[in-house]
Amino acid sequence: MVVVASSLGFICGIPLALLLWVSSPHGLKPCALVYRVLSFLINTGRSIPYIIFMVLLIPVTRFLVGSSIGTLGATVPLSLAAILLYTRFAEESFSGISKGMIEAGKVMAATRMQIIRKIVLSEAMPQLMAHLTTLTVMLVGFSAMAGAVGGGGLGDLAIRYGYQRYDIVFLSIIVVILVVLVQSVQMTGDWLVQRLRK
Amino acid sequence: MAKKQSSITFPVIDIRGISKSIGDAAILKDISLSIQKGRIAGIIGKSGAGKTTLLRCLNSLDDPSSGKIHLFGEEVTALSGEKRQGIQKRIGTIFQQFNLLSRRTVLENIALPLEIRGLSSGEYIQRARDILDLVGLSHKENAYPRELSGGQCQRVAIARAIVADVSLLLCDEFTSALDPETTLEILELLSDLRQKLGLTIVLITHDMNVVREICDDVFVLDQGELVEAGTIDAILLRPQHETTKTLIGSLFQQDLPHRYQAGLKQEPFPSSHVLLKLIFADTVAREPLIASLVEKFHVPINIIAGHLDHIREIAFGRLIVSLPYEGKNLKNVQEFLLARQVLVELLGYVHA
Numbered sequence: 001m002v003v004v005a006s007s008l009g010f011i012c013g014i015p016l017a018l019l020l021w022v023s024s025p026h027g028l029k030p031c032a033l034v035y036r037v038l039s040f041l042i043n044t045g046r047s048i049p050y051i052i053f054m055v056l057l058i059p060v061t062r063f064l065v066g067s068s069i070g071t072l073g074a075t076v077p078l079s080l081a082a083i084l085l086y087t088r089f090a091e092e093s094f095s096g097i098s099k100g101m102i103e104a105g106k107v108m109a110a111t112r113m114q115i116i117r118k119i120v121l122s123e124a125m126p127q128l129m130a131h132l133t134t135l136t137v138m139l140v141g142f143s144a145m146a147g148a149v150g151g152g153g154l155g156d157l158a159i160r161y162g163y164q165r166y167d168i169v170f171l172s173i174i175v176v177i178l179v180v181l182v183q184s185v186q187m188t189g190d191w192l193v194q195r196l197r198k
Numbered sequence: 199m200a201k202k203q204s205s206i207t208f209p210v211i212d213i214r215g216i217s218k219s220i221g222d223a224a225i226l227k228d229i230s231l232s233i234q235k236g237r238i239a240g241i242i243g244k245s246g247a248g249k250t251t252l253l254r255c256l257n258s259l260d261d262p263s264s265g266k267i268h269l270f271g272e273e274v275t276a277l278s279g280e281k282r283q284g285i286q287k288r289i290g291t292i293f294q295q296f297n298l299l300s301r302r303t304v305l306e307n308i309a310l311p312l313e314i315r316g317l318s319s320g321e322y323i324q325r326a327r328d329i330l331d332l333v334g335l336s337h338k339e340n341a342y343p344r345e346l347s348g349g350q351c352q353r354v355a356i357a358r359a360i361v362a363d364v365s366l367l368l369c370d371e372f373t374s375a376l377d378p379e380t381t382l383e384i385l386e387l388l389s390d391l392r393q394k395l396g397l398t399i400v401l402i403t404h405d406m407n408v409v410r411e412i413c414d415d416v417f418v419l420d421q422g423e424l425v426e427a428g429t430i431d432a433i434l435l436r437p438q439h440e441t442t443k444t445l446i447g448s449l450f451q452q453d454l455p456h457r458y459q460a461g462l463k464q465e466p467f468p469s470s471h472v473l474l475k476l477i478f479a480d481t482v483a484r485e486p487l488i489a490s491l492v493e494k495f496h497v498p499i500n501i502i503a504g505h506l507d508h509i510r511e512i513a514f515g516r517l518i519v520s521l522p523y524e525g526k527n528l529k530n531v532q533e534f535l536l537a538r539q540v541l542v543e544l545l546g547y548v549h550a
Contacts, residue, residue, distance in 0.1 A: 104297040107257045108311045108362075109286045118310065122301050198301050198342050 002143050004075055006136045009082025014128070016042075016083070017090030018116060024095075028102075028112050045084040050142050053077055074146035082139055089131035093124040126196040133189025137182050144178070208271045210235045210366055210398045211256065216265035218251055225251045226262065227422040233415065235365075238392055238399040240409035240430075242445060243419035249402045252419070253370050256400070257291050258282065269366070287315070290359030291368045294375050296351040298343040304354050305330060305339045311362040329357045332394070333387060349380035353387065360391065367391075369401045373408050385411045406445045410434065418442045435514055458502065462546040470547040471520040472528055473502070477541040487540070488519070495530050497521050523547060 020038050023031040048056065054077040061067075061076040097120055105115040144158065158178075162171030209232035218226040226248045233239045241249050254260035255267060258274070267275050274285050290311075298307050305326050312322035330336055333353040343351055352372060359367060369388070373381040389412045391397055403409060409416055409430070416433040418426040420441040426433065437443045458473065466472065476487075488499055499521050506515035521527065535542050 098295070098297070100293055100295045100297040101299065103259055104291075104293065105314075106259060107286070107289070107291040108314050109283045110314045114314055118313070119299060123299060125301065196301070198344075 002078070002136060002139045005078040005082040005139050005143075006086075006132065008079040009086035009135055009139075010128075010132055012083045013086030013090050014121075016087040017094060018120075020087065020091045021094040021120075022112070022116070026095075026099075028115065042084050042087055045080070046088065050077075050081060051145050053081060054146065074143065078139060078142060078146065081142060082135060085138065086131065086135050089135065090124075090128060093127040093131065094120055096127070097123050126193050129189065129196055130193045133186055133193070136185050136189070140178065140182055140185070209233055209268075210270060211239075211400070212268035213252075214266045214268070216252070216255060216262045216267065218248075218255065218260070218263045225422055226255075228265070229419075229422075229424045231417050231424060231427060233398060233400065235398050236392065236396055237414045238389070238401065238412050239415045239417065240401045240403060240413035241417045241419060242403055242406060242409050243441070244404055244445075246421075247404075247419040248422040249404075249419050250370055253291075253368055253400070253402050257289050257368055258286050287362065288364055289366045289368060290362075290364040291370065292352065292355045292359050292372050294371045296343070296348075296355045296375075298351055298354055298358075300343055303340050303342055304335065304346070307343070307354055308357045308361055310358060315362060326357075326361060329361045330354075332391070333357045347380075348376050349383055352376065352380075352384050356384070356387065356391070360395065360397070365397060367397050367399045369399065371402055371404070373403060373405060378407075381408065382411065388412060404445075418445070455503065458548055461548045463548070464546050466523050466547045469550060470523045471500075471550050472523040472547055473518060473520050473545040474531075475543040475545055476517045476519060476535060477515075477543070487535075487538070488517075491531060491534060494534065495527060497527050497531060518545070520548065522550070 016038070020035065020042070022028045023034040023038070025032075025035070027035075045053075054074075057077045057080065061073050064076055065072045067073045101119055101123060102115060105119045110118070158171055158174040162168070162174055211231075211233040213232065214230050216226055216229045217224065229248075229252065241252060243249050251260060255262045256269070262275065265275070266273055269285050270288060272285060274282060277285065299310070302310070305323070308330055309319075309322045309326040312325060313319075327336070327339070330339060333356055335350060335353055335357070338346065338350065338354075343354070346354065352375075355372075356367075367388075373384070376384065385408065388399055388401075392399055401408060401413060413430050416426075416428060416430055417424060418433070418439060418441055420439070425439040426437070426442045433442060434446060437446055462473070463470070488501065491497060492499055499519050502518040502520055504515065504517040521531065532542050
């Protein structure tokens, strides 16, 4: 569930972030309309607390995968949230690239696509990977909330079998598993970022 | 555009009446200048004078609000799209911040302009290596920018700027991030490249020391206007405009020792000494000036501060001297010096 969601977040988030960044007032091709609409959509989506977000999306989830409960049902809002979150992360990374690098590309008479591919994406890659790690960890947290609305997964186990049955031992074991999961994601992510940094 | 006959030389850069305003602020005001092929030109001015803006109009990062720019004989302000890009590809730029890509090796960084032109790696590797060799960093081929010193980074940046058949190199305040020794090395490299590759180079700087080292022509900008232009010799030896003089002033230790500054008066008083600033150049500098003065007028001249220097073959210098004030003596000395084309400036009067 989390893997699917973060992958979607990454895959859809980057192009969206690029679109946002390029169309921004300081971007490669400013376009107020695109920028404002996208910004609005993304910011609104992000401001809704996830647990409410999930519930609000139930009709959409039902439409897309036929059911709002279970693993598949939980994956829809999770993926959408992932895309919204990651777009903002990625856009920050792109904005953080020094203007000078981009100008260096411009004076070499590079096209917009070349600047994006060879300079922007390349320079931002370590950051993008770091953000992906952060995203994945956040999604693990969100997926636990999915358990509260019938989504299954570790969160579901923890709440139903651990909390509602007052089984502290069981709850603790689940927590430990979650912590280990998050730690390994974080460590893998950090290692990847180091390798990419050169 | 058909190539012109080699016997007719047209300026590489020809700027006519360029102005640029951002909102109400006029950054450039009606600037016209031209730079010939193979020259190294320095555009100098204090911060905010508009020099960087001018450079950015040359490499198309910015557009002037009005006026025309001709590069390599073509009017670029009237061009757009591919044609403009074509001209742009003949221009290389180096920046204060190097702007090297951190995830590419030195060789890959240098090869970037060639990649952009669509050359395959087989085609561009050798060319990149040759240029790397030209800037003296062959041994750093596989290093990453973070492993290099500032001077090495700038060399890589220069290599990158010239790798793709470039005939004009623009340098934007590139010395500000380097120490004086490294700056000198880079300037020598530029001079060397001009010789070997026939490049035309434009340097933007606020530092007259940089200009003095390698520039043939100098353009002085002040608050968006071109206030003075000329060859380096003319500018250094006979500056006209206040701004130029101020910028040159930074070349020498102009300051009087403090104890003189403190006691400096503008009116003569009994048994005072008069302080004179002598500015002299070339042929005159070779004469034993002071000795002649002492001999001829029996005037005890005291040298307070001085600096003698050379721009290539020309010697020039400034001396601050003091002598006992006595109307007649002063006049004699002044006449003697003026006759030998030494400029005499009266600084004031001090106690002996």
